[in-house]
Amino acid sequence: MATKDFTTNDPMIDPETGEFRVLGQGQTFNSVTAKISDIVLTPHTPWGWYGFFVVAGSVTGILMTAVTWLFLKGVGIWAITQPVAWGFAIINFVWWIGIGHAGTLISAILLLFKQGWRNSINRFAEAMTIFAVVCAGMFPLIHVGRPWLGYWLFPLPFTMNVWPQFRSPLLWDVFAVSTYATISVVFWYLGMVPDFGTLRDRAKSPFAQYFYGMMSLGWRGSVKHWMRYETASLLLAGLATPLVLSVHTVISFDFAVAVLPGWHTTIFPPYFVAGAIYSGFAMVLTLAIPLRKFYHLEALVTERHIDNMGKVMLGTGGIVAYGYGMEVFMSWYSASHWEFFMMWNRMFGPMGWAYLVLIFCNIAFPLTTLWVRKWRTNITFMFILSLIVNTGMWFERFVIVVTSLYRDFLPSSWGTYRATKWDYATFFGTLGLFTFLFLLFVRFLPMIPMNEIKLMLPSAKIKPKEPAAAGSEGH
Amino acid sequence: MAHYSHAKVLPADLSAPPMVKAWQARALVVAILFAVTAVVLAFVGGASGWDHLWRGYLVGLTLTWGFSCGGLLMLMLQYVTGGKWGLLLRRPFEAMSRTLWLIILYWLGLGLMLSRLYMWANPGLVKEGVDKGLINTTQFNAIEHCLQWKHPMLNVGTYWVVGAICFAIWFFYTSRLNAMSLQRDKDTLAATPYWIKKFENLSGFGIVVYSLTMTALSIYWVMSTDVTWYSAVYGLLFLVGQAYQVLAFAIIVALALSKVEPFKTILRGVEQYDLGKFTFAFVMLNMYIAFGQFLIIWSGNLPEEINWYMDRINGHWGIICTIDFFLHWLIPFSLLLSRDLKSNKTRLTRVCQIMIVAKAFDLFWLVEPSYKDAARNLHFSWGILEYIAVPVAMTALWVACFCWELQRRPVVQVNDPHLAEILEPEHAVA
């Protein structure tokens, strides 16, 4: 708890606000460049990186196997059947894409709100977005049964004269997710262009010079270019913000537009978005905490970042909890027998355990402990918490999908759902793919935006010339 | 050559400028004029005139509640998020929150009208509707079922208990936050980190509690005017709507104050622009939630839900609903998109005024079609004008009360880490 006579010797704490500093002290332009670009340009890849790479690669192998088998046999290898026609594929799709949203939130919304602390983490959060979207986008494609006909989703002029029908949220998904992937890549790439310039200029090997030179598009740091670039970044941020909201909203429409109790709820859009950001921040923590340790980035990703992410999780988790509460309340207030039964069944039916897991992981544990500042800045604790929230958010989607479906209007059609080993293999396989891509990213691309960090350094402030020419007075 | 403008100095006198007193007087006159008009209209309109007066009163209550408790919400929000906008708008927000006593009076007043406004408070209203042929058998069955099912919540006793609990909680937060703010001013600058944390801790939990209590009253006051309808996002829509109207109002106040000291010194172009952007975000968010609710119910097309929209779109309500869309979203959205507009004080004020009118208009659209004589059938009567007279009178009285509260303490807080930054010249010139 806060005490009034506030003194500290911790150099990481800013005496003016009592908060942790966003950046460690004593950084210069050059030290920032060196620290970040050396991770990429070093000829000595750390052994640990190889270790993770091999593990992640093998897990990706499992995914490849599962998908190949799926293509050979069809979706019958999964547990989906009537009445639970949507299973792991949709759960994983929503889970992954939700994780991606925190990256956009950090890079776009926090940029608009001038939250300087985001600068240290936005790049790898954006990378996380893109890799999460890769994993997410795979599921609907492999779920369609005949993925080679996937292009039917788009409004293309076929000889059959058949067109997609635009009143279905599943088609909205096609546009939402493809736009999201495109804009995320554009935003991410454009953000890296100046940093590629830096890497090009610092690279020693001709191959690296050539590679980063091409990637940098010949960036030379002209302030005219910088100004357009800044405008474009702000505009892209301004576009990505409503986009990220719309993407998870459209995903919530996949459910809410149907008339099934448990899915047809007007709170779904905001509550899905909040849940997405909640799980996404958890994933950022899961990635950032080991990374800062492994690459010694403690001065750039500080306790302040961890603390702030904890606060964002507290806020979005609060909205999620509000959503759960309103769902339960409305199932009664609606005065509808079906709504009421669905909620009773969700909580106390045969799959009630899943609801309990979800309440514990998303509400009971994080939303009580995150209030405490000391725990929010405890790195180990936050790492564990992030894993718990990730689990909880997966279960949230499980509960929404499965418990709304398995006991619908007619008791004679009630069934259950039990995932097969191929369901699990595909899911864990995407975890491997995600890690695999992420490892490639940290090795070959600048994972912290150098130019944005430099902008925050005290030496970047434009100072007036000392009145008595050329500083003869000192200060 | 190297010209350099130094940081500005905070004026010695931070109290509210004398013009606030003039606003207060003007608002009182408007309140009295419109209150008299309201009563005259009620006499002219007869029984339906009086009914509309009560409904107008409900709109006025909801609107002023949005300003007052929305002010409390934004006050807590700025403590939690930190940032420069908090320093700028803290005192206006505090003054808004301190008008809570007026809202409590309004709320007690609403108690006298329950039997004319809510079917759950007076089952006679259902019978009346059936007798007049306004409620058909299907509707009657649905209403009867809902009244029975929801009786544990929707009854007069529970209504009073829940309202009292909510107001007690809000009173606690309002008085705590306002009292602590003065203590923080008296304390030294070195103690600011302590206060920041203390405010943050209180406000963080406060927002949670506020969201829940606000949802409860939004259901009692507005949603339950139609006992059969339900929407889970309703509370959130109100929460965002309150932020929408409070930001618009706060910007109007800040811009008007910035004509003279001390706001002249502290309101820079950058922060004005940022406030415009922030408002834009709420314009978007408000539309987003409203459209999401509409699209879900429209697609579902369930008899339990769709009628609520049918009541509000059919007949001439389509026109009202279109105007609402323009005022509420399209106009503020298109205008606030412009960079130049957000930097222009007069024009930004205009947009904010439109937003407040839109909010009142939206409440009219939410409330009036809930009553069976107006559902799917907007018709002009003297009574309809009550929706202008009563809310304007109540809001004007509220504004007078706000101005009075605003004068009671300095309009700028001094112990704030952002103060130095806000006093810097806008563009550092070397």
Add this chain to the structure above:
Amino acid sequence: MAIPVEGTYGMLAEFETPSDLVRAAQAAYKNGWRRMDCYTPYPVEEAAEAIGFHKNRVPLITLIGGLMGLVAMFSLETWISVLAYPVNIAGRPLYSWPAFVVPAYEWTILWAGLSACFGTLALCGLPTLYHPLFNVPNFRSGATDDKFFLCLEATDPKFEIVSAREFLEEQGPVSVVEVEY
């Protein structure tokens, strides 16, 4: 556009701090130089303002792109659902505008975003993999790291090798170099 001085792109001065650069840029603008540019490792808004670069056209391009996306998708949806392939879906009208809003919205953002990105690159004339400035060794080693540059370009009518060098040397630079094509 004037034909550049044969063999010379401009005169390049290196500065240690952003403040020095901004001062020099302001001085140059006041001195009547117009064709010049600053090069910095991160955006320095003050430097852009000092050389008279205030507004850019990226927002306009983005707005136009966004509106095009909106119109394109909404028309496509309406044409497909009403004329090309009318199907009754759960009794919803053929012209289901509430449903059409969603993809039209996504395309607004898609087109606006792509316009912002490619518009910026086009306005900046990127990609330009070769540029005379890259011939200067200290530019290569510092411009994207921690040094700040001001380049007076040879296309400026005022440009003359000796006077440009003299002017820049008065501004307290670390070095002044002639940039060759």
